[in-house]
Amino acid sequence: MLAHASHSVSRPSGPLGARADRSSRRWTASLLLLSVPFALSLVGCGHPTQRALQGRWLGDSVENFDDEVSAAAMGWAKGTSFEFAGSTLTVAIPAEEPRTGTYRVEALEERTVRLAVLDPAGETSELVLLLDDEASLRWVLGGGRSIVMRRQ
Known part of the structure; x- marks a missing residue:
């Protein structure tokens, strides 16, 4: 039987780590906001x-x-x-x-x-x-x- 180790992932701490985390979330949100209209335009195009x-x-x-x-x-x-x-x-x-x-x-x-x-x-x-x-x-x-x- 394999033993499973429990790993916890911690968020970066300190001002630079928090800023990097916020920047990453903003980048992901921006990417999602830009991709939704593009995906909808593909669906609406039809044959x-x-x-x-x-x-x-x-x-x-x-x-x-x-x-x-x-x-x-x-x-x-x-x-x-x-x-x-x-x-x-x-x-x-x-x-x-x-x-x-x-x-x-x-x-x-x-x-x-x-x-x-x-x-x-x-x-x-x-x-x-x-x-x-x-x-x-x-x-x-x-x-x-x-x-x-x-x-x-």
Whole structure:
């Protein structure tokens, strides 16, 4: 069996020792105060694609819809909007209540972004976007169809 020695650590005594101890505590406190905002800024940054999506996007036009439904699709698209705020997405489409959920970037391949959107009921759906530039994106609906959206 090993014997354990009891060691006590004493603080430096005298004016120089007390000053060194206070200086060390101030240095530690300063370091902590400086590191907290930096850490918070890293947490708030999110995925670079998430930052690029931030803001409100309005439906502008449609692509690859049949002629007989093109006018109706265009009207529907013009009433559609996305609003990205942090990790929250609100989708508004005509004749329905806006839907809000949290999203995360699932995949990014060149300009194609796949988002996983979690609704309040716990259901996850996929949203595919094609980023054209800072002011334009396409909501890929499938079958070669898409809605062109412009940043407001």
